[in-house]
Amino acid sequence: MANTVSFMTRNFGKYNPSSLDSYEQIGGFSALRKALSMTGEQIADCLAACAVKGRGGAGYDMGKKWRQAREVNQPRKVVICNADEGEPATFKDRTLMENDPFRLIEAMIIAGYSVGAQDGYLYLREEYSHLRPLFQNAIWQVREKGYLGENILGKTGFSYDVHLYSGAGAYVCGEGTALVESMEGKSGRPRMKPPFIKQCGLFHLPTCVNNVESLCLVPSILLDDKKEYLSYGTQNSVGTKMISVAGNVRNPGAFEIPFGVKVRDIIFDLAGGVKNNHEIQLIQFGGASGKIARPEDVLDIPYTYEDLTAAGVGVGSGAILVIDKRTSVLDFLLATQEFFFHESCGQCTPCREGNTQMKLLLEKVMAGMHTGEDLQNMKKIIMIMKNASLCGLGETAQNALSCAMDLFPECFAVKTEGN
Amino acid sequence: MIETPAVLTPALIQEMDEAMQRYGYEPSKLLEILLDIQKAVPRKYIPKAAAYYVAEKMHLKITQVYDVISFFSALHETPRAKYPIQVCSSVVCKVNHNCFVLDTLKDVLNIGLNEVTYDGRFTLEEVPCFGACDKAPAIRIHDVVYGPLTTRQQIIQIVQRLAEE
Numbered sequence: 001m002a003n004t005v006s007f008m009t010r011n012f013g014k015y016n017p018s019s020l021d022s023y024e025q026i027g028g029f030s031a032l033r034k035a036l037s038m039t040g041e042q043i044a045d046c047l048a049a050c051a052v053k054g055r056g057g058a059g060y061d062m063g064k065k066w067r068q069a070r071e072v073n074q075p076r077k078v079v080i081c082n083a084d085e086g087e088p089a090t091f092k093d094r095t096l097m098e099n100d101p102f103r104l105i106e107a108m109i110i111a112g113y114s115v116g117a118q119d120g121y122l123y124l125r126e127e128y129s130h131l132r133p134l135f136q137n138a139i140w141q142v143r144e145k146g147y148l149g150e151n152i153l154g155k156t157g158f159s160y161d162v163h164l165y166s167g168a169g170a171y172v173c174g175e176g177t178a179l180v181e182s183m184e185g186k187s188g189r190p191r192m193k194p195p196f197i198k199q200c201g202l203f204h205l206p207t208c209v210n211n212v213e214s215l216c217l218v219p220s221i222l223l224d225d226k227k228e229y230l231s232y233g234t235q236n237s238v239g240t241k242m243i244s245v246a247g248n249v250r251n252p253g254a255f256e257i258p259f260g261v262k263v264r265d266i267i268f269d270l271a272g273g274v275k276n277n278h279e280i281q282l283i284q285f286g287g288a289s290g291k292i293a294r295p296e297d298v299l300d301i302p303y304t305y306e307d308l309t310a311a312g313v314g315v316g317s318g319a320i321l322v323i324d325k326r327t328s329v330l331d332f333l334l335a336t337q338e339f340f341f342h343e344s345c346g347q348c349t350p351c352r353e354g355n356t357q358m359k360l361l362l363e364k365v366m367a368g369m370h371t372g373e374d375l376q377n378m379k380k381i382i383m384i385m386k387n388a389s390l391c392g393l394g395e396t397a398q399n400a401l402s403c404a405m406d407l408f409p410e411c412f413a414v415k416t417e418g419n
Numbered sequence: 420m421i422e423t424p425a426v427l428t429p430a431l432i433q434e435m436d437e438a439m440q441r442y443g444y445e446p447s448k449l450l451e452i453l454l455d456i457q458k459a460v461p462r463k464y465i466p467k468a469a470a471y472y473v474a475e476k477m478h479l480k481i482t483q484v485y486d487v488i489s490f491f492s493a494l495h496e497t498p499r500a501k502y503p504i505q506v507c508s509s510v511v512c513k514v515n516h517n518c519f520v521l522d523t524l525k526d527v528l529n530i531g532l533n534e535v536t537y538d539g540r541f542t543l544e545e546v547p548c549f550g551a552c553d554k555a556p557a558i559r560i561h562d563v564v565y566g567p568l569t570t571r572q573q574i575i576q577i578v579q580r581l582a583e584e
Contacts, residue, residue, distance in 0.1 A: 094550050167491075170491050247552075
């Protein structure tokens with residue numbers, strides 16, 4: 001089995017990302033043409049048949065999501081592309097957008113057609129502001145050519161436009177309701193659910209949010225007459241996945257792999273192995289909110305949803321962070337904790353206070369001043385944050401620490417007497 | 420480059436009017452408008468008078484404008500510099516020795532974190548991951564990412580080029 005494939009990345013380097021003409025020359029917008037010959041339902045079915053799971057991190061069944069969005073009985077709906085890729089060590093969406101911006105626009109139009117929306121919104125994180133001119137230009141060209149507007153490609157009744165929105169440096173805005181709040185010109189604090197945004201989201205309209213990678217898969221899948229996609233992966237993890245490998249590796253980068261490649265091959269072949277051949281301390285999967293594992297527990301397993309879950313980690317955002325032994329487990333944890341301390345929006349107590357207290361407790365552990373009671377409190381706070389936080393940020397912030405307490409108990413050994 | 424934040428210069432007013440017009444005075448575009456205004460201000464922040472001006476022109480409550488400014492870390496309430504140098508503080512850059520980058524910048528610019536050089540040209544900021552982990556350790560200055568930065572010479576070159584602009 002090859003370690004990389006070009007399914008959704010097949011256009012990389014094949015056309016000029018600033019030119020719609022050059023995109024059309026390599027077959028651009030033929031997926032939209034095909035989509036318009038199908039019903040919205042058939043498109044959702046096509047995704048369901050390929051068992052596509054959302055690529056933002058939650059892994060929700062994409063065909064199901066589009067079908068549900070379609071079934072919402074309201075005259076006005078919106079589609080949002082979530083390009084607020086904020087998980088540290090994750091940059092696969094950036095890679096997709098830099099190399100193939102027109103594919104994303106095409107996919108957003110297909111999504112709009114399938115779910116019955118009139119407007120699509122691309123929410124681009126401020127950190128990727130260098131991509132703004134690329135997308136402003138792409139949207140403008142696509143509109144001029146008539147792929148956006150009224151009765152697109154002669155399809156009566158299908159009118160759709162795409163709008164570019166910017167974030168402003170808030171990790172929490174990757175969460176659907178916070179994203180929507182920020183797009184309404186407010187601070188990006190997550191909403192209470194229900195109502196879910198699929199019923200009442202942006203501007204109180206039914207909203208279908210998709211990750212960049214999820215959308216980028218759509219044109220390739222629609223044109224996949226030979227069922228190439230289904231030939232990749234395993235029974236429970238079908239197809240290909242964009243991953244990003246970073247940390248102490250020789251060749252950090254984003255790669256499209258078929259599901260099922262061994263983690264060892266990803267790290268040592270694709271990413272070139274560990275710099276200066278240092279020993280691996282730990283590997284984190286899925287960004288800062290992801291779980292961690294010891295190398296011996298994961299290197300020889302295939303990269304699939306089921307195998308990673310069985311090993312106690314997960315696919316998440318598709319990031320693989322390799323940390324070598326020069327960084328201590330506690331240093332790694334503190335850096336991660338500082339990230340969440342900074343990014344917690346402060347709205348709900350479990351996340352705001354939890355992240356603050358965990359940072360203080362972790363500093364105490366690092367100084368070797370902690371007691372058994374401190375460790376018990378840490379476990380308690382982890383449990384409270386996981387169960388009582390308002391959004392995914394607080395729920396997942398302690399994933400790495402929670403794993404570390406199990407995997408590296410020696411780092412948490414109590415040194416002070418009397419406890 | 421000294422400016423009096425309380426005074427709205429005609430040039431700034433024009434920039435703000437243009438920014439709001441560009442987005443049709445659309446309240447949902449407040450973030451973009453504020454980011455554009457911040458870019459137009461020489462010291463790359465939103466002066467208080469500017470925030471009030473936007474609130475008035477867009478018929479928004481000043482509390483909503485400040486809710487947004489204070490919430491988002493890409494928006495700033497206090498004067499920064501012509502070139503805010505953002506050093507990634509994420510764990511990925513940390514394990515790739517971002518401390519070398521930060522220490523070198525402190526030394527070269529002769530300022531500490533969040534301080535501004537005497538001419539208002541540079542400031543040093545630590546920011547969370549900006550998605551350039553394949554270029555770690557990385558810095559970002561406006562829309563440009565530089566990395567991986569492993570030698571003092573690389574860092575001096577970046578600073579020198581911007582100092583001459």
